[in-house]
Amino acid sequence: MNKNKNISMAVIRRLPKYYRYLEGLLRNHIERISSKELSEKIGFTASQIRQDLNCFGDFGQQGYGYKVKDLFYEITNILGLNKTHNIIIVGAGNLGRALVSYVYSSKLGFEICGIFDNNIYKVGVLINDIEIQYIDELPKFAKENSIDIATICTTATNAQSVCDIIISNGIKCIWNFTPVDLKYDSNVICEHVHLIDSLMTLSYLTNK
Numbered sequence: 001m002n003k004n005k006n007i008s009m010a011v012i013r014r015l016p017k018y019y020r021y022l023e024g025l026l027r028n029h030i031e032r033i034s035s036k037e038l039s040e041k042i043g044f045t046a047s048q049i050r051q052d053l054n055c056f057g058d059f060g061q062q063g064y065g066y067k068v069k070d071l072f073y074e075i076t077n078i079l080g081l082n083k084t085h086n087i088i089i090v091g092a093g094n095l096g097r098a099l100v101s102y103v104y105s106s107k108l109g110f111e112i113c114g115i116f117d118n119n120i121y122k123v124g125v126l127i128n129d130i131e132i133q134y135i136d137e138l139p140k141f142a143k144e145n146s147i148d149i150a151t152i153c154t155t156a157t158n159a160q161s162v163c164d165i166i167i168s169n170g171i172k173c174i175w176n177f178t179p180v181d182l183k184y185d186s187n188v189i190c191e192h193v194h195l196i197d198s199l200m201t202l203s204y205l206t207n208k
Contacts, residue, residue, distance in 0.1 A: 007055050014052055015079055017042060022072040034065035084109050086146055087175075090162050091153030092117040092125070092132045095177060099151060100127045110149075114141050118158070135165070142169035151175040152182075 021042050025033060035046040042049070053059050053071075056078055060066045076082055087103060089096050092115050103110050115127055118135045125132045133141065141147075150166040152159055152174060159178040166174060167188055174190040176182055179197075182190060 011052050011055055014044065015075060018049075018052070019072070019075050019079060019081070022068055022075060025068045026072055030068055032065050032067050035060065037065070081109050084111055085148040086111055086113045087149045087151060088112070088114040088116065088138070088141070088147055088171075089151045089153060090116045090135065090138070090166070091151075091155075091158075091177075092119075092122050092127065093153060096151075096153035097127055099153065099177070100130065104128055113145060113147065114138075116141075118154075135162070138165060139169050142171060147171050149173045149175055151177065153177045156180050 021038070025041075035049045038049055039046040044052075050060070053066075057074065059071050059074055087110055089099060089112060096115065096117075100112050100115065103112055112128070112130055115130050115132045116135045116138050117123065117132050120134065122132050123134045148171075150171045150173070152162050152166070154162050156178050159176070159180040160182060163174065163176075163182045163184060167184055172188050174182070174184070174188065176190055176192045177195070179194055181192070184190060
């Protein structure tokens with residue numbers, strides 16, 4: 001998250017889309033693009049694009065547009081994708097395993113450095129060459145390693161207790177895939193991904 005508290009979450013949540021489209025433009029060897037042309041591709045208005053980007057600096061030139069390579073570089077830095085983020089996953093079920101592969105294949109600088117579970121029969125099993133550890137090993141692992149993000153893929157019943165363990169060991173950024181609205185202090189950042197909510201939204205939209 002950008003440290004400027006005056007930038008709205010709505011703007012911040014649009015940044016990954018800018019990143020994806022600019023990356024596509026680079027792959028197609030497009031050197032510059034106007035806000036109007038970008039608007040036609042990305043779906044935001046040209047005015048919205050200019051307002052969003054102006055939150056972080058003056059990247060374009062009137063009558064010329066944006067240099068795609070330079071703007072992509074700036075968005076990469078703003079999103080913090082110019083450095084490695086170490087991630088642990090708690091919950092080595094189907095979703096946890098899928099996330100390990102997904103994060104690994106994204107090649108965006110996110111690195112899975114540890115996987116934990118409370119099922120002793122899963123301990124020692126390898127996922128993408130990473131050995132699953134028992135949840136009790138998490139405090140020691142956190143002390144010995146620099147962890148940026150903890151991902152929770154446990155059952156709903158265990159989600160809050162796992163959240164408490166994560167926070168008590170100095171990890172302040174959580175990626176929550178459980179259907180639980182976790183309780184945490186204001187100094188903790190939590191991104192909730194409620195997959196079933198998305199399905200229910202689709203159900204509503206297709207319910208005629």
